[in-house]
Amino acid sequence: MGRSIFDKIWDAHVVCKRMDGRELLFIDRHITHELHAPHAFKKLKEAGRRVRRPDITFSALDHTPASTPGRTDTTNPEGKPFIDAVRAASAENNVRVFDLGDDDYGISHVVGPEIGMVLPGATHAVPDSHACTVGGLGALAFGCGTTELEHVLATQVMAMARPKRMRVNLVGRIGALASAKDVALKILAQIGVSGGRGHIIEFAGPVARALSIEGRLTLCNLTIEMGSRSGLVAPDDKTFEWLHGRRWAPKGAMWDRALDYWRTLPSDEDAVFEREVTVDCDGLQPQITWGTDPSQVIEVDGHAPDPAHLPTEQRAAVERALAYMGLQPGQPIAGLPVHRVFIGSCTNARLPDLQEAAAIVRGQHVAEGVFALVSAGSTRVKREAEAIGLDKVFRDAGFIWGESACSMCAGANGDGGKAGERILSTTNRNFENRQGRGVRTHLVGPALAAAAAVAGRIVDVPNAKAGAQ
Amino acid sequence: MKAFTHVTGTAIPFLEDDVNTDQIAPVAGGARMSEDYAQTLFRHRRRGADGAEDPDFVFNKPQFRSGAMLVSGRNFGCGSSRESAVWTFLAIGVTCIIARSFADMYRENCLQNGILPITLSDAQADALEAAVVAADGAAPFTVDLERQEITGPNGLHMAFDISAADRTRLLEGLDDIGLTMKHKAEIEAFEKKMADMLPWSQRADASTL
Numbered sequence: 116m117g118r119s120i121f122d123k124i125w126d127a128h129v130v131c132k133r134m135d136g137r138e139l140l141f142i143d144r145h146i147t148h149e150l151h152a153p154h155a156f157k158k159l160k161e162a163g164r165r166v167r168r169p170d171i172t173f174s175a176l177d178h179t180p181a182s183t184p185g186r187t188d189t190t191n192p193e194g195k196p197f198i199d200a201v202r203a204a205s206a207e208n209n210v211r212v213f214d215l216g217d218d219d220y221g222i223s224h225v226v227g228p229e230i231g232m233v234l235p236g237a238t239h240a241v242p243d244s245h246a247c248t249v250g251g252l253g254a255l256a257f258g259c260g261t262t263e264l265e266h267v268l269a270t271q272v273m274a275m276a277r278p279k280r281m282r283v284n285l286v287g288r289i290g291a292l293a294s295a296k297d298v299a300l301k302i303l304a305q306i307g308v309s310g311g312r313g314h315i316i317e318f319a320g321p322v323a324r325a326l327s328i329e330g331r332l333t334l335c336n337l338t339i340e341m342g343s344r345s346g347l348v349a350p351d352d353k354t355f356e357w358l359h360g361r362r363w364a365p366k367g368a369m370w371d372r373a374l375d376y377w378r379t380l381p382s383d384e385d386a387v388f389e390r391e392v393t394v395d396c397d398g399l400q401p402q403i404t405w406g407t408d409p410s411q412v413i414e415v416d417g418h419a420p421d422p423a424h425l426p427t428e429q430r431a432a433v434e435r436a437l438a439y440m441g442l443q444p445g446q447p448i449a450g451l452p453v454h455r456v457f458i459g460s461c462t463n464a465r466l467p468d469l470q471e472a473a474a475i476v477r478g479q480h481v482a483e484g485v486f487a488l489v490s491a492g493s494t495r496v497k498r499e500a501e502a503i504g505l506d507k508v509f510r511d512a513g514f515i516w517g518e519s520a521c522s523m524c525a526g527a528n529g530d531g532g533k534a535g536e537r538i539l540s541t542t543n544r545n546f547e548n549r550q551g552r553g554v555r556t557h558l559v560g561p562a563l564a565a566a567a568a569v570a571g572r573i574v575d576v577p578n579a580k581a582g583a584q
Numbered sequence: 585m586k587a588f589t590h591v592t593g594t595a596i597p598f599l600e601d602d603v604n605t606d607q608i609a610p611v612a613g614g615a616r617m618s619e620d621y622a623q624t625l626f627r628h629r630r631r632g633a634d635g636a637e638d639p640d641f642v643f644n645k646p647q648f649r650s651g652a653m654l655v656s657g658r659n660f661g662c663g664s665s666r667e668s669a670v671w672t673f674l675a676i677g678v679t680c681i682i683a684r685s686f687a688d689m690y691r692e693n694c695l696q697n698g699i700l701p702i703t704l705s706d707a708q709a710d711a712l713e714a715a716v717v718a719a720d721g722a723a724p725f726t727v728d729l730e731r732q733e734i735t736g737p738n739g740l741h742m743a744f745d746i747s748a749a750d751r752t753r754l755l756e757g758l759d760d761i762g763l764t765m766k767h768k769a770e771i772e773a774f775e776k777k778m779a780d781m782l783p784w785s786q787r788a789d790a791s792t793l
């Protein structure tokens with residue numbers, strides 16, 4: 116029987132079966148972050164334990180620092196104790212911190228790939244549910260809780276029951292205005308927020324192949340919103356080209372040896388999946404969430420649902436979401452006034468995302484009264500964008516060119532909106548109150564976010580340009 | 585970890601699907617190092633914009649300010665990996681969560697903290713929810729992990745499934761790290777094997793190999 120890429124990576128990393136039946140999975144790379152790590156480091160110390168493999172463990176400081184231009188570690192004073200705790204515990208354990216001001220600073224899921232730390236066929240852990248992002252390079256990554264984090268720190272393995280396999284076949288050819296985010300939202304609309312529960316998803320088919328590596332990282336980022344703890348795209352020549360020459364990637368003869376191995380990873384023809392779905396992406400248009408879970412998705416010229424037309428058991432939840440979002444049943448989404456726009460996060464803040472948004476913003480101005488913030492996914496992305504003048508494009512248009520951080524994605528650094536405000540956000544969760552109490556979040560790709568900033572309302576991309584001429 | 589054998593007490597009905605971790609334990613507005621988890625629990629949903637408590641919200645009702653177990657719907661705990669979404673329940677005394685299904689990571693976080701996550705079939709969930717709503721906090725329910733059964737007022741009695749491994753772990757309150765460290769020799773052997781087979785996997789900076 117053929118094996119899937121998941122089976123190949125999993126099997127290669129099983130150390131042994133523990134006495135309780137769980138399998139111990141070796142974790143090749145591990146990045147902690149300051150919001151969850153202090154507690155785990157403290158427990159580790161209390162138990163008289165140390166980090167077992169400091170050489171493959173790293174600490175990010177992404178959740179709590181301010182995004183304010185020129186920020187320091189005290190700009191958000193509430194974040195300072197988290198940062199200090201992680202700095203101290205990391206130093207005690209010889210763990211390297213991707214610190215503020217460091218060339219390798221950024222959101223963990225952005226930094227790992229860009230420095231070549233993430234490799235196809237490798238296992239990763241981060242105490243953050245979007246660890247799955249790096250599946251875009253063909254790595255198998257798991258988000259974990261704080262107690263599991265302590266376990267990985269102490270042992271370098273995770274104790275897990277083997278998940279099931281699911282394949283999402285993405286067929287057709289997406290429309291010219293759509294990007295990876297729209298593909299992910301389309302999948303969510305079809306399979307829902309628990310569609311992948313208990314499974315690891317392999318994204319396959321022509322659409323997955325056609326996406327850039329950054330696009331695949333965006334796609335895999337949203338796997339957790341589908342209910343799956345992890346998702347991946349099999350590596351191909353595009354992956355290898357993207358990785359070649361990255362700082363920590365193997366070089367020379369070792370690269371060739373790794374490449375031979377990586378080429379064996381894609382799923383066999385006759386691989387078996389417990390669940391398989393096909394999502395038709397042909398002619399896909401930009402998508403937007405109307406509600407309070409990431410599967411409540413429509414096209415930008417679509418309408419909010421009318422509960423009266425839904426089965427009885429679905430009505431209450433939809434009514435509640437409409438009320439929270441300040442929408443009438445059946446109302447068109449386009450035209451709604453927008454108060455804030457956030458372009459950032461581990462979902463959509465790599466260089467091509469910023470380029471996509473800048474292409475719309477260039478020569479235009481943010482509509483009056485709209486607060487618009489760009490926060491690159493890492494310091495490196497920020498500098499690369501500055502080198503090609505994107506900071507100027509955004510600043511000239513009236514955007515704040517912020518420092519890299521998670522920022523408004525989860526609001527752990529205090530960034531966010533005010534009650535009743537509507538935010539177009541390139542992030543991954545539109546849950547009630549996530550971006551601030553009473554804030555109405557619509558998830559979109561970079562293009563729609565930029566278009567809304569310029570228009571001051573939700574518009575499709577061609578109209579954003581037409582409106583400003 | 586504290587062992588879980590059985591619990592008797594108030595069952596809190598929170599009959600919604602897809603209850604996410606941002607609702608259970610919000611961080612928006614800025615994370616704080618020292619946190620009162622009982623206060624964090626559903627912080628935004630408990631209070632109106634003016635800060636006043638919503639008396640109709642279930643966790644604000646006098647009989648449900650604390651409780652022994654929670655009863656909820658499908659895909660409970662979806663969203664973030666944040667373990668505070670489990671600690672908030674422990675802070676009000678809840679050590680058992682009964683749902684139609686759980687998000688994978690949330691269920692794991694429960695097990696890591698000695699909280700028993702029970703998944704019921706739709707028919708069982710219908711019956712239990714009806715009984716819990718009818719009891720309205722006035723009559724206790726009991727969950728017995730050894731016998732794998734839930735009992736309650738008016739002769740309510742149902743069996744539940746849980747994997748043998750998860751059951752043992754909770755019953756004995758096993759220290760997860762201690763359990764894994766019994767396999768230290770195997771982990772070391774694995775590292776040696778991988779350094780040989782896939783050397784780049786054992787070196788964060790593989791460019792120097």
Ligand code: SF4
Nearest residue numbers: 245460461521524525
């Ligand atoms: S950007 Fe958002 S989703 Fe990504 S790591 Fe930060 S908080 Fe998590």
